[in-house]
Amino acid sequence: MTSTAHIITTDSTIAPSATVNTTCCYCGVGCGVSAEVKDNRVVAVKGNQEHPANLGRLCVKGSSLHETQASPDRLLTPMLHGKPADWDAALGFAAEKFQDIIAEHGPDSVAFYLSGQLLTEDYYIANKLMKGFIGTANIDTNSRLCMASAVVAHKRAFGSDAVPGCYEDLEQTDVLILVGSNTAYAHPVVYQRIARAKELRPEMQIVVLDPRRTATCEIADVHLPIKPGSDAFFFNGLLQYLQQHNHVDHAYVAAHCNGFDETLAAASQQVPTPTAAADFCEVNPKDVERVYRLFAEHDKVVTVFSQGVNQSSSGVDKGNALINCHLATGKIGKPGATPFSITGQPNAMGGREVGGLANQLAAHMGYDNPESIERVERFWQAPNMARREGLKAVDMFDAIHDGKIKAVWVMATNPAVTMPDAGKVREALKKCDLVVVSDCIGNTDTAKLADVVLPASTWSEKHGTVTNSERCISLQQGFLQPPGEALHDWQIIARFAATLGFAKHFNYRHPVEIFREHAALSALDNTDSAALRGFNIAALANISEQDYQNLSPIQWPVTADAPKGTKRLFADGQFFTADRRARLVPVTARLPEKAALPNQVIMNTGRIRDQWHTMSRTGTAAKLLGHVDEPYIDVHPDDIARFGLCAGDLAVLKNRGSVYYGRVKPTESQRVGEVFVPMHWNGKYASSSCADALVNPIVDPLCGQPEFKHSPVMIKPFRQAWNGFLICADDISPDCEYWAKITLDDGYKFRVADGKRLPSWRDWAHSQFLAITDWVTVEDSDHQFFRTAGFINGKLAVVFSAATDKKSAPEMRWLEQQLGQTIDAAGRFAILAGIPGAGVEDEGTIVCSCFQVGENTIRKSISNGCGSVEALGEAIKCGTNCGSCIPELKAMLR
Ligand SMILES: Nc1nc2c(c(=O)[nH]1)N[C@H]1C(S)=C(S)[C@@H](COP(=O)(O)OP(=O)(O)OC[C@H]3O[C@@H](n4cnc5c(=O)[nH]c(N)nc54)[C@H](O)[C@@H]3O)O[C@H]1N2
Ligand SMILES: Nc1nc2c(c(=O)[nH]1)N[C@H]1C(S)=C(S)[C@@H](COP(=O)(O)OP(=O)(O)OC[C@H]3O[C@@H](n4cnc5c(=O)[nH]c(N)nc54)[C@H](O)[C@@H]3O)O[C@H]1N2
Ligand code: SF4
Numbered sequence: 001m002t003s004t005a006h007i008i009t010t011d012s013t014i015a016p017s018a019t020v021n022t023t024c025c026y027c028g029v030g031c032g033v034s035a036e037v038k039d040n041r042v043v044a045v046k047g048n049q050e051h052p053a054n055l056g057r058l059c060v061k062g063s064s065l066h067e068t069q070a071s072p073d074r075l076l077t078p079m080l081h082g083k084p085a086d087w088d089a090a091l092g093f094a095a096e097k098f099q100d101i102i103a104e105h106g107p108d109s110v111a112f113y114l115s116g117q118l119l120t121e122d123y124y125i126a127n128k129l130m131k132g133f134i135g136t137a138n139i140d141t142n143s144r145l146c147m148a149s150a151v152v153a154h155k156r157a158f159g160s161d162a163v164p165g166c167y168e169d170l171e172q173t174d175v176l177i178l179v180g181s182n183t184a185y186a187h188p189v190v191y192q193r194i195a196r197a198k199e200l201r202p203e204m205q206i207v208v209l210d211p212r213r214t215a216t217c218e219i220a221d222v223h224l225p226i227k228p229g230s231d232a233f234f235f236n237g238l239l240q241y242l243q244q245h246n247h248v249d250h251a252y253v254a255a256h257c258n259g260f261d262e263t264l265a266a267a268s269q270q271v272p273t274p275t276a277a278a279d280f281c282e283v284n285p286k287d288v289e290r291v292y293r294l295f296a297e298h299d300k301v302v303t304v305f306s307q308g309v310n311q312s313s314s315g316v317d318k319g320n321a322l323i324n325c326h327l328a329t330g331k332i333g334k335p336g337a338t339p340f341s342i343t344g345q346p347n348a349m350g351g352r353e354v355g356g357l358a359n360q361l362a363a364h365m366g367y368d369n370p371e372s373i374e375r376v377e378r379f380w381q382a383p384n385m386a387r388r389e390g391l392k393a394v395d396m397f398d399a400i401h402d403g404k405i406k407a408v409w410v411m412a413t414n415p416a417v418t419m420p421d422a423g424k425v426r427e428a429l430k431k432c433d434l435v436v437v438s439d440c441i442g443n444t445d446t447a448k449l450a451d452v453v454l455p456a457s458t459w460s461e462k463h464g465t466v467t468n469s470e471r472c473i474s475l476q477q478g479f480l481q482p483p484g485e486a487l488h489d490w491q492i493i494a495r496f497a498a499t500l501g502f503a504k505h506f507n508y509r510h511p512v513e514i515f516r517e518h519a520a521l522s523a524l525d526n527t528d529s530a531a532l533r534g535f536n537i538a539a540l541a542n543i544s545e546q547d548y549q550n551l552s553p554i555q556w557p558v559t560a561d562a563p564k565g566t567k568r569l570f571a572d573g574q575f576f577t578a579d580r581r582a583r584l585v586p587v588t589a590r591l592p593e594k595a596a597l598p599n600q601v602i603m604n605t606g607r608i609r610d611q612w613h614t615m616s617r618t619g620t621a622a623k624l625l626g627h628v629d630e631p632y633i634d635v636h637p638d639d640i641a642r643f644g645l646c647a648g649d650l651a652v653l654k655n656r657g658s659v660y661y662g663r664v665k666p667t668e669s670q671r672v673g674e675v676f677v678p679m680h681w682n683g684k685y686a687s688s689s690c691a692d693a694l695v696n697p698i699v700d701p702l703c704g705q706p707e708f709k710h711s712p713v714m715i716k717p718f719r720q721a722w723n724g725f726l727i728c729a730d731d732i733s734p735d736c737e738y739w740a741k742i743t744l745d746d747g748y749k750f751r752v753a754d755g756k757r758l759p760s761w762r763d764w765a766h767s768q769f770l771a772i773t774d775w776v777t778v779e780d781s782d783h784q785f786f787r788t789a790g791f792i793n794g795k796l797a798v799v800f801s802a803a804t805d806k807k808s809a810p811e812m813r814w815l816e817q818q819l820g821q822t823i824d825a826a827g828r829f830a831i832l833a834g835i836p837g838a839g840v841e842d843e844g845t846i847v848c849s850c851f852q853v854g855e856n857t858i859r860k861s862i863s864n865g866c867g868s869v870e871a872l873g874e875a876i877k878c879g880t881n882c883g884s885c886i887p888e889l890k891a892m893l894r
């Protein structure tokens, strides 16, 4: 049981029982996971003590990995036009279509849209196939939505897309500034590491810049609720302050940087004083000065930035504005001192290393240099080398909509939900001559629009490497056989390449062969000091299969000089530009492109703690829907009053002809005039709650990243004629204006509502479940309230409860637990009456997902005298496993 097994499913050698070290498939923290396998299933997971990213910790998503394996929607065979097909037929059809379209319209009429959730090996060969063999650079990825701003900011400043620091810097620093980063939810293990460091050294100062007061602010000394989009004003003001107060490291600048004078001039002209910065950012000038002083007076400062900076029409400039301050003070490349772009997806970094974006070529080489194109062409022995950049995501889907791109292959991403103006993306996919989707799930909103859907293997099955936020390459082990006919993504691409006639160049037997090739390319001619490329893993180019199997996490560059990897870059002040000097970039700060009209609010979007993107995996675990189970809208109480909304009721957001329904959550964490909605809900989980249908397709002109955080929208109350809930065993799409699905352990719960009365609730319920004949019902004479329960063989199959006002259909968790149980006459009565049996108590909303501890229980323990997180943990276990709920426990204690 304790032996560490190294098994690849490629040759399907599976040890039925073992403990396997692998890497979490969710966020860019890249935690090491020890998975316990029994009878070809993962039965438990825990954090790998030896992995440098997490040192044994896991967050709630990581520690639920084994509970999200068995999706009922898992795709098991290739599908061609909605019908099962064999691999040869499905790939043959796709290949023939690709060839016909290319023959008639040229290679730029086809495209790949990939994902930072692919492994590096998958990514590498997809990029090679498209750019070297099909002959177009129309290969872009969801990293465009995520990291494109940081990539360009890095390249402008350092000459290379390289994160200088490492996670230890976040612990060792004296001042940690988190800009547009909600680490408590989005990078929970990094957050835990920071929180622990703060506990050990309370003098460490933590600053959060975010328009909202997020869970991350629980550990902050200063929270600046800045005006959305104003970050670059703040950092321009900081640069000017540093100069004025003699905190610029002129020796460092003289020795290692270019562009200081112009950059300072731009900054000081626009934001001459801290008061001016405070005005632009709409925050207290005293707080601004306090943060400026912290930055100025400490050598160890780390500035972490994420989507609050990147997802903007001026995201690149924002990144550079903050990097400028680090360069001007030499706070880079040293322990505890660095700008730090924290990555979102498990392998967004790997994709960037491979060069799998439309404006990159390969291995940190670009289209700006004919020598690079020629070098890669030679290395790949490429017959059809793409010689210019391709279309970036938003332009790519526009070109599909316009009919210029006629075939697209979407791999490991769900653009019908996550692209801006998602409605147009759906239209584009509907119109496109050929849509191929490879996914592990067969019925995502995107897959539903595909002609060919190909079953891919997923975490625990697939095998290859990923790179996390601190440049650390780790192995994701494949140790289970993919179900049905699912194949690994690299195998699917290789087979497709062979079908197109390129078998000789895609004849890989094992991911290590791809990895070696990728490593060799990274090293090729990467010695000329004037044209050094940051990404270099030369020392891994001849790695043996066995060493690859045993690969310990290692940070690139990995070269002859640094065979054990490199913790920090730029310690010697040498950068990857031609003159080896860093560049400060003059920035004139700009606000978001669209301001709100008087009848609009600004819609900000982002993540919740327990869901991953479009919920394809996390949405299947009841445990992970306990914390937040429905699409919602965070609204300031003043806006609730202004727009006639009601806390706890539904409201509707509108833009671009699309609507988002969400439950109104009143909160003073929002600024007035701004609302926050989660990005996660989609057509599988709700009738109409896809935030991206409302997001404008406005992008940063330098990098093409969309402005996801700032969409002016209308907000209105939803005038419901009735509402209620439906609990049932089967996954259905209820026939009503609003529904939201919540996965239970043994079925589903739907919240339902409609703006129009139904002629009969009874008929409606029966029409949703035609197979059920055994019903009991209660309804009041005025038709204000209705409840019915349906049984199959005496077992509870459905409960539907509806009312004209929301209080009359209260939900109860005990009711959910009756589903599938044999219910006697007294039980039937209890269900209709909504009164649990003696001794049954209701938990309320789940706060601690790991131990399923609900709000009611926690509040009761607090009133019984538990005065701290520790005391609660001792009494009722909440917060003692992954710790993700600790910010909420603290808030409840307060
Ligand atoms: N639970 C969970 N974790 C995840 C993911 C997930 O889906 N679920 N996804 C992963 C991925 S791919 C990514 S990219 C990361 C993203 O990680 P984060 O970037 O931390 O997460 P977000 O919630 O997108 O946005 C962060 C914050 O930016 C703030 N913000 C909005 N506008 C502005 C602004 O103008 N200025 C500033 N300073 N802040 C602003 C928002 O209010 C929000 O709190 O999370 C990763 N981790
Ligand atoms: N409004 C708004 N929109 C956003 C954002 C935001 O903050 N606000 N954030 C943006 C960001 S940062 C990101 S990263 C994107 C993320 O958005 P997406 O990438 O579109 O979302 P996911 O749900 O992660 O989609 C991944 C898909 O890949 C499948 N999959 C998982 N593993 C594998 C595998 O190994 N192989 C294959 N072939 N398929 C697999 C899953 O089932 C799922 O369908 O969303 C972006 N959109
Ligand atoms: S922080 Fe959580 S989701 Fe991210 S890698 Fe670690 S365990 Fe996985």
Ligand SMILES: [Mo]
Pocket (backbone or CB within 6 Å): 145, 146, 147, 344, 345
């Ligand atoms: Mo992301």
